[in-house]
Amino acid sequence: MQFIDRVEIEVEGGKGGDGMVAxxxxxxxxxxxxxxxxxxxxxxxxxxxxxxxxxLLDFKYSHRFKxxxxxxxxxxxxxxxxxxxxxxxxxxxxxxxDLETGEVVADLxxxxxxxxxxxxxxxxxxxxHYLSNRNRAPxxxxxxxxxxxxxxxxxxxxxxxxxxxxxxxxxKSTLISVLSAARPKIADYPFxxxxxxxxxxxxxxxxxxxxxDIPGLIEGAHEGLGLGHEFLRHIxxxxxxxxxxxxxxxxxxxxxxxxxEELLAYGRGLEDRPQIIALNKLDAIDRTDEELEDIAxxxxxxxxxxxxxxxxxxxxxxxxxxxxxxxxxxxxEPEFV
Numbered sequence: 337m338q339f340i341d342r343v344e345i346e347v348e349g350g351k352g353g354d355g356m357v358a359x360x361x362x363x364x365x366x367x368x369x370x371x372x373x374x375x376x377x378x379x380x381x382x383x384x385x386x387x388x389x390x391x392l393l394d395f396k397y398s399h400r401f402k403x404x405x406x407x408x409x410x411x412x413x414x415x416x417x418x419x420x421x422x423x424x425x426x427x428x429x430x431x432x433x434d435l436e437t438g439e440v441v442a443d444l445x446x447x448x449x450x451x452x453x454x455x456x457x458x459x460x461x462x463x464x465h466y467l468s469n470r471n472r473a474p475x476x477x478x479x480x481x482x483x484x485x486x487x488x489x490x491x492x493x494x495x496x497x498x499x500x501x502x503x504x505x506x507x508k509s510t511l512i513s514v515l516s517a518a519r520p521k522i523a524d525y526p527f528x529x530x531x532x533x534x535x536x537x538x539x540x541x542x543x544x545x546x547x548x549d550i551p552g553l554i555e556g557a558h559e560g561l562g563l564g565h566e567f568l569r570h571i572x573x574x575x576x577x578x579x580x581x582x583x584x585x586x587x588x589x590x591x592x593x594x595x596x597e598e599l600l601a602y603g604r605g606l607e608d609r610p611q612i613i614a615l616n617k618l619d620a621i622d623r624t625d626e627e628l629e630d631i632a633x634x635x636x637x638x639x640x641x642x643x644x645x646x647x648x649x650x651x652x653x654x655x656x657x658x659x660x661x662x663x664x665x666x667x668x669e670p671e672f673v
Contacts, residue, residue, distance in 0.1 A: 341492040341570070343395040344435065349483025350378025350419035352457035353406035355465075357477045360412070370473065372463040373410045375480045378456030379403030379419035385444035389427040390534075392492055403454070406480055409462045419456060429495040429573065435487040445495065453488065457481035491569060494532055496548035498661060499574035501599075503591050504551070506580045507616040509533060511648040512549045515658070532570050539662055548574065568602050576610045576664050578657075581635075583615040583623070583645070589634050596638070610664050614644040614657055 353375025360368025381403050404419035432442040432453060442451035460478035467474060500508045516535025532551060536544040550571055571577065579595065581588045592613070599606040613635055621628070632643040641660055646653035 340392045340396050342489065343392050344399065344487065344489050345395055346400045346485065346487055347381040347422075347424075347454040348400075348402040348485045349380050349454040349456035350403040350405040351482050352376070352378045352459040352480030353408045353416040353419075354479050355460035355462040355477030356409035356411065356416075357463045357475055358411035359473065370463040370467050371411060371413050372477050373412070373414040373416065374462050374465075375409045375459030375478075376406030376416035376418040377459050378406045378480065378483045379421045380452050380456045380483075381422045381424065381454040383430070383432060383442050383444060383451050383453055384423050384425050385428045385430065385447055385449040386425045387428055387447050389425060391427065392430070392490055394425070395490065403456055403483065405483075406456065406459050409459070409477070413462070413464055416459060418459075421456075423450075426490065427492055429493045431491050431493060433489045433491065435489055441486075441488060454484045454486050457483045493573055494534060494548050494570040495573055496534060496546040496570075497575045497665060498537075498545060498547045498578055499571035499576070500547060500549045500578045500580060501571065501595055502580035503582065503585075503594065506582045506591075507648045508549045508551070508580050511580060511616070511646075512547055514648050514651055515654065516547060537658070545661075545665065547578075568598075568606075571606060571609075572604055574609065576612065576661060577606070578661065579611055579613045580616050581613065582617055583621050583628065583631070584617045588615065588631050592635060592638065611639055612641050612644070612657070612660055612664065613639045614646050614653075616646055616648055618645055618652065619647040619650040 355375050356372035358370070358372040360371045362368060381401060401422055401424060403422040406419045407416035409416045426444060428445060428447055430444050431440060433439070434441050441453055444451060458481045460480045463474045463477045466476065500512060502508055512533055512535045515537045533549040535547050535549070537547050538544050548570060579592065581592055585591050615628070615631065628645065632645070635643050641664070644653055644657045644660070646657055648654070
């Protein structure tokens with residue numbers, strides 16, 4: 337399945353039905369008068385959040401969506417039927433922006449949350465509305481109003497409480513595969529991961545927390561370099577950032593600063609998010625304990641929490657790391673031994 341997280345669409349509410357020109361013609365009603373019914377209201381277009389979808393793939397090839405038009409009014413003061421509404425299902429976490437104004441039209445987070453994005457037009461009045469002392473037989477009716485037309489941009493922002501960030505090949509996908517049932521593609525070269533991966537990690541209490549592996553962050557990502565500019569939005573909703581650093585890299589501290597600067601440049605409060613730092617790949621490191629301690633000491637001012645040392649491959653140090661994550665999510669001061 338393709339991961340599509342941004343699309344542009346056009347939506348249009350249905351046109352209201354026209355009013356009708358009609359007169360009563362009953363045998364024993366000599367002065368029947370006008371009896372044209374009103375047109376029905378046009379259908380509206382709605383967005384509906386659903387947990388069934390994880391991508392905006394349904395909108396990749398279909399870009400225009402219109403609700404049904406209202407029906408014309410009938411004789412004997414019968415109102416035309418309203419047009420059927422159109423419901424478009426989107427993944428939870430979808431934000432709809434008006435392309436002309438840039439305003440947020442809808443931000444759908446909860447399942448089954450429904451927002452009207454294009455109202456249907458009102459039906460026109462039948463000729464019975466225009467009866468007056470000066471005009472006892474009006475022969476005109478009102479046309480139905482057109483429905484609202486909108487150009488929208490839909491963006492999916494993943495709903496995850498913990499975002500795993502770091503340079504390519506830092507071990508993010510390996511970590512999420514070890515902690516959860518997620519099975520991302522993993523290889524020993526950068527940019528293996530081309531789409532965000534979600535995994536549910538079980539707490540000691542039994543309930544789950546969603547972790548997101550955010551791929552492709554490199555220097556200049558906020559300006560469109562690499563893959564990061566496509567996926568930075570997915571950590572906007574996270575409560576905690578888990579910054580994974582490759583401890584085997586030539587300069588782990590410089591690697592950390594690259595990602596930190598990208599968060600600052602992107603803004604939206606990401607730089608103020610609680611950030612837990614972990615040095616990964618201890619199973620493959622050739623540094624001495626003293627060198628590793630110097631790296632951790634240099635990174636310590638960047639986080640109020642200890643600098644964790646883990647190996648996702650060997651599954652070492654992960655219990656302490658997760659314990660800190662749970663306590664930060666619960667807004668408790670982490671306890672360390």
